[in-house]
Amino acid sequence: DVKVTQSSRYLVKRTGEKVFLECVQDMDHENMFWYRQDPGLGLRLIYFSYDVKMKEKGDIPEGYSVSREKKERFSLILESASTNQTSMYLCASSGRETQYFGPGTRLLVL
Amino acid sequence: AQSVTQPDIHITVSEGASLELRCNYSYGATPYLFWYVQSPGQGLQLLLKYFSGDTLVQGIKGFEAEFKRSQSSFNLRKPSVHWSDAAEYFCADANFGNEKLTFGTGTRLTIIP
Numbered sequence: 001d002v003k004v005t006q007s008s009r010y011l012v013k014r015t016g017e018k019v020f021l022e023c024v025q026d027m028d029h030e031n032m033f034w035y036r037q038d039p040g041l042g043l044r045l046i047y048f049s050y051d052v053k054m055k056e057k058g059d060i061p062e063g064y065s066v067s068r069e070k071k072e073r074f075s076l077i078l079e080s081a082s083t084n085q086t087s088m089y090l091c092a093s094s095g096r097e098t099q100y101f102g103p104g105t106r107l108l109v110l
Numbered sequence: 111a112q113s114v115t116q117p118d119i120h121i122t123v124s125e126g127a128s129l130e131l132r133c134n135y136s137y138g139a140t141p142y143l144f145w146y147v148q149s150p151g152q153g154l155q156l157l158l159k160y161f162s163g164d165t166l167v168q169g170i171k172g173f174e175a176e177f178k179r180s181q182s183s184f185n186l187r188k189p190s191v192h193w194s195d196a197a198e199y200f201c202a203d204a205n206f207g208n209e210k211l212t213f214g215t216g217t218r219l220t221i222i223p
Contacts, residue, residue, distance in 0.1 A: 042215040101153040
């Protein structure tokens with residue numbers, strides 16, 4: 001079974017803090033993705049990566065950056081958290097045209 | 111631009127009744143279509159996918175979906191729902207080649223006894 005894990009299920013941070021969300025997959029997938037999920041908006045792609053050190057912007061990259069130093073790990077970084085980044089963050093990796101998702105991190109920015 | 115529409119925000123069904131969740135896609139070329147389910151507080155689990163071939167696709171948990179090119183639809187069905195099917199369901203379309211998914215906004219399913 002494909003396993004995608006995320007470092008935290010719940011996080012509470014203060015406005016202006018730097019926030020790291022970590023994602024690890026164990027299937028040697030080349031492609032990894034970060035989404036945010038908000039009620040009524042579905043999932044929106046923030047960034048994705050095709051390979052180590054490769055990244056591309058998704059639909060809503062503003063206020064976020066990413067890092068992929070190892071194939072199995074894809075990190076999402078909020079350089080200076082703001083209250084409008086309160087959301088559910090989902091990581092995915094893909095192989096053979098199918099994405100597999102982690103359990104999500106629910107982030108609250110106060 | 112690619113888009114996926116799920117016209118029903120919320121559906122309520124009695125336990126044991128049949129279910130159909132609607133999904134329409136807009137991408138003109140051969141679509142790669144998916145249905146995912148999300149239980150409360152959880153990530154997304156793949157129910158089924160369609161790439162080519164037989165237009166009726168079987169998935170996990172007793173779900174099936176039918177691809178209809180003439181209607182640009184990929185509706186999800188289950189003949190008899192169980193209380194454990196209460197969840198949010200997402201339809202998605204993929205761009206072949208880069209595996210990016212475009213998601214619909216989801217349909218929340220409530221099951222009543």
